[in-house]
Amino acid sequence: MQSGTTWDLTPFFPSFDGPEMKAFRQKIVADLDELARMASALDPLHNRNQTAWEEIFVRTEDLATRLLHFGVFVSCLASVDARNEAYQRENAAMATLEAAFAKLEVELKRALKTAKDKDFEKFCARQGLAQIAYFLRRTREEAQKTMDPALEVLAADLGIDGISAWGRLYSTIAGKLEFDMVWPDGRRERKPMSQRRSLMEDADRRVRQAAFTGGNAAWAQMEDVTAAALNHIAGTRLQLNKRRGIDHFLDVALFQARISRPTLEAMFAAIESCKPLIQRIGKAKAKALGLPALAWYDIDAPLPLSDARRYTWEEGVRLVENAFQRRFPDLADYFRQAQAQRWIESEPRPGKRPGAYCTSSPLIEQSRVFMTFSGSLGDVQTLAHEIGHAYHSHVMKGQRLFARGYPMTLAESASTFAETILADGLLADPAIPDAQKANVLSGMISHALAFLCDIPVRFTFEKNFHEERQQGEVSVTRLKELMTGAQRQIFGDLLAPGGEDPLFWASKLHFYITEITFYNFPYTFGYLLSRGLYQMFLEQGGAFLEKYNNFLRFSGNAAAEEVARMSVGVDLTQPAFWENAICSLEPVLRQFEEILPRVLPGQA
Numbered sequence: 001m002q003s004g005t006t007w008d009l010t011p012f013f014p015s016f017d018g019p020e021m022k023a024f025r026q027k028i029v030a031d032l033d034e035l036a037r038m039a040s041a042l043d044p045l046h047n048r049n050q051t052a053w054e055e056i057f058v059r060t061e062d063l064a065t066r067l068l069h070f071g072v073f074v075s076c077l078a079s080v081d082a083r084n085e086a087y088q089r090e091n092a093a094m095a096t097l098e099a100a101f102a103k104l105e106v107e108l109k110r111a112l113k114t115a116k117d118k119d120f121e122k123f124c125a126r127q128g129l130a131q132i133a134y135f136l137r138r139t140r141e142e143a144q145k146t147m148d149p150a151l152e153v154l155a156a157d158l159g160i161d162g163i164s165a166w167g168r169l170y171s172t173i174a175g176k177l178e179f180d181m182v183w184p185d186g187r188r189e190r191k192p193m194s195q196r197r198s199l200m201e202d203a204d205r206r207v208r209q210a211a212f213t214g215g216n217a218a219w220a221q222m223e224d225v226t227a228a229a230l231n232h233i234a235g236t237r238l239q240l241n242k243r244r245g246i247d248h249f250l251d252v253a254l255f256q257a258r259i260s261r262p263t264l265e266a267m268f269a270a271i272e273s274c275k276p277l278i279q280r281i282g283k284a285k286a287k288a289l290g291l292p293a294l295a296w297y298d299i300d301a302p303l304p305l306s307d308a309r310r311y312t313w314e315e316g317v318r319l320v321e322n323a324f325q326r327r328f329p330d331l332a333d334y335f336r337q338a339q340a341q342r343w344i345e346s347e348p349r350p351g352k353r354p355g356a357y358c359t360s361s362p363l364i365e366q367s368r369v370f371m372t373f374s375g376s377l378g379d380v381q382t383l384a385h386e387i388g389h390a391y392h393s394h395v396m397k398g399q400r401l402f403a404r405g406y407p408m409t410l411a412e413s414a415s416t417f418a419e420t421i422l423a424d425g426l427l428a429d430p431a432i433p434d435a436q437k438a439n440v441l442s443g444m445i446s447h448a449l450a451f452l453c454d455i456p457v458r459f460t461f462e463k464n465f466h467e468e469r470q471q472g473e474v475s476v477t478r479l480k481e482l483m484t485g486a487q488r489q490i491f492g493d494l495l496a497p498g499g500e501d502p503l504f505w506a507s508k509l510h511f512y513i514t515e516i517t518f519y520n521f522p523y524t525f526g527y528l529l530s531r532g533l534y535q536m537f538l539e540q541g542g543a544f545l546e547k548y549n550n551f552l553r554f555s556g557n558a559a560a561e562e563v564a565r566m567s568v569g570v571d572l573t574q575p576a577f578w579e580n581a582i583c584s585l586e587p588v589l590r591q592f593e594e595i596l597p598r599v600l601p602g603q604a
Contacts, residue, residue: 004313004347004373005339006080011364012073017086024070025097031063032100039107045115050123053111057136058128060104065401067101069363070094076345076359079370082175083351092168095160102156109143109152112136132402134557142255145244155240163236166229167514173225174509175353179218182210193218194354198374201300205289212297212501219506226506227476234469237517249466253518257525258407258559262573267525268459270578271452277582278452281589282494285445288596288603295499296487299449302377303442305435305599310375313346320384323425324418328545331418334391338369343390346373346383355509356382358389358415362401367393377439381419381447388418395552406555408516410563412526413533414552419447420534427591438599441592448585451527453490458520460486461505479505529564529572532581536568 013021039056042049071094077084078091112120120140124133146152177193184206191199191214199211219226241249254261271278286294288303311319317339324332338344343366356371367390373379392414396404426432426440464482468474474482480502487500505511510519533551537544551567561572570577596603 005342005344006347007076007345007368007370008342009073009076009368011366012069012076012361016077017090021070021073024066028063028066028070028097029100031059031066032097032104035059035063036100036104036107039104039111042111044113045111045119045123047119047122050119050126053123054126054128056111057108057132060108061132061400061402063104064101065362067097068401069361071098072359072361072368076368076370078171079175079353079357080345081351082172082353088172092165095164095168098164099156099160102159103153106146106149106152106156108139109146110149112140113143113146115140131400135402135405145246147240147243151243159236163233163514166232167512170226170229170509170512171353173222175351177218177222178350179211179214181214183207184210192350192352194352194372195348195374197354198372198376198379200297201302201376201378203302203304205298205301205304208297208301209295212295215507216501216503219503223476223503223506226512227474227479229512230465230479230505231469231473233512233514234466235473238466238470250463250518253516253521256407256516257409257518257522259409259525259561260559260573263561264521264525266573266575267528267578268456270528270575270582271456271524273575274452274579274582277586277589278448279492279494281445281448281585282453282491284589284593285442285449286494288442288592288600290602291496293496293499294491294494295496296501296504298499299454300378300446302439303596303600305439311377311380312375313373316373316375316380316383319380319426320387320422322429323384323422326425326428327421330545330549331387331391331421334394335387338367338387338390341366343367344369344371344383346371348372348374353509356386358386358393360390360393362404365393365397377443381422381443384418384422385415388415391418392552392555395549396556399553399556404556407560408519408522409525409529409560410551410555412523413529414526416527416530417533417548420530424534434595435599438592438595441588441595444585444588445592447527448588449494451524452582453494455520455524455527457483457486457490457504458508458510459518459524460489462511462518462520465505525560528578528581531584532570532577533568535580535584 013024015021035056042052045053074087074090074094077087081087115123123129124136129136147155174193178190179193179196181189181191181199183189184204193215196211196215200208202208237252238249241252246252254264282294286292289298289301290304291298321332321335324335345368352372358367358369360367369386369390371379371382371386373383389411392406392411423440423444427437461483464486465474465479468478468482483505484500484502487495513519533548537548547568551563554563554567558566564570564572
């Protein structure tokens with residue numbers, strides 16, 4: 001009986017540090033050096049040097065494809081074995097390659113920054129560039145907020161041992177960190193931090209509380225280091241923003257998310273206007289758990305059913321595959337391919353970093369899913385979530401790299417759409433007993449709380465933290481105050497007195513990802529966008545799936561608002577779309593309240 005699977009990375013390279021990998025890396029280094037020299041020798045783009053710049057952009061795209069391929073391989077190895085010093089050393093060395101590529105990007109931006117409009121438009125229309133015109137326009141826009149090229153090069157060099165080093169340090173600590181798990185029977189067991197999340201989704205509240213308490217005791221030993229990392233990551237960003245003429249720290253996040261401020265404000269305005277429904281959802285969850293209010297470790301808890309169970313890997317796979325098959329056969333076919341080709345890493349074992357992700361190589365056009373499957377319903381949902389990401393990349397096969405770089409806001413919609421299909425499929429299956437359906441509904445309720453309360457907490461914390469960080473470093477004590485304050489502000493009386501998690505800023509990996517700032521709010525964006533899309537799917541039936549695939553295909557070649565407007569005809573700048581998406585939870589809440597008396601005594 002499998003407890004999970006290990007992935008096959010041999011399509012990337014036959015072995016780590018073998019001759020193929022070394023030659024591949026050497027070629028990347030040589031091409032980085034050659035292209036940087038070629039670009040630096042050219043004047044900014046004008047009418048007479050367009051052919052030369054076209055060659056550089058096209059070759060840079062090919063180089064980026066190979067660099068991403070190499071980086072995916074190395075990061076996959078580092079994720080599964082944080083204790084392997086060779087893997088970690090190579091992962092750290094990636095920062096040098098990425099810095100060299102960032103310096104090449106400086107030259108690309110220099111080329112476009114001061115180009116005359118007519119020369120730039122002529123450049124975009126060239127045969128070798130027309131398919132990546134949107135990428136060129138974004139690069140030109142970003143170039144307007146850059147420092148002198150020499151300073152940008154210096155920033156890239158300093159980033160190796162600066163901002164990216166702080167992110168790597170956090171990942172290494174998180175991957176090696178262990179905590180004492182004190183079971184309800186008094187047993188004490190040393191557990192890797194990667195298994196804490198699953199334990200905090202256990203049906204037994206004593207197990208959840210023990211994992212929460214033990215985990216936070218371990219993180220408390222690291223709070224000074226994690227506070228330093230958080231302060232220095234944010235401090236570097238703020239200093240660079242000032243030098244680049246960026247007015248507000250959120251401007252970078254909005255550009256990376258490819259949305260406008262009105263769209264972000266419309267989404268949060270909808271959440272605020274729908275707060276009564278969200279509060280009802282939270283109170284229904286607390287009541288189902290037999291609690292007057294929720295502690296932080298109760299948010300993702302399953303129902304306390306007498307026949308609640310954990311799933312084997314085979315059972316979890318079967319649940320996902322069957323649900324996909326009922327609603328979206330193409331997605332089910334892709335999932336079967338991912339299993340057959342061993343693209344999924346799910347086996348629980350020491351040394352793995354916490355969390356889950358999907359990553360893709362544009363060179364071999366394959367994805368890899370990373371997670372730790374410990375048998376909870378949440379793990380099953382995570383599997384569906386990450387396969388949704390992988391399917392997104394699959395649909396974009398054949399597109400050029402610079403036309404397929406979609407933002408997190410749209411990436412998270414694909415993953416959450418797949419999760420919704422899983423939940424819908426389970427609820428529609430007559431073979432699934434009421435108890436299991438109740439747990440599915442409970443999971444949907446928990447997701448609503450996560451995306452409409454937990455993620456807004458993270459956004460509020462990050463916003464308040466960055467505002468204070470502009471005045472200087474923020475202490476551990478103040479970080480705890482900011483976190484508990486944000487939790488109280490968003491959850492209100494849904495959160496039990498003393499039920500906050502003051503160390504959530506230390507334990508959540510997402511705060512330490514250095515490539516993307518304000519990493520969290522796109523999850524809420526994607527969740528609500530996917531719920532809106534799924535409502536359209538329910539109304540239009542199977543005919544909608546082609547629109548949905550077009551939505552995914554188009555996602556790398558326009559702003560999020562334009563992608564939604566062109567593919568499915570919705571306006572994301574208006575609160576109405578977001579409010580309708582939130583209101584789609586009303587039937588879920590009703591189903592949840594209806595099924596509880598059948599599975600839990602005292603819920604009538």
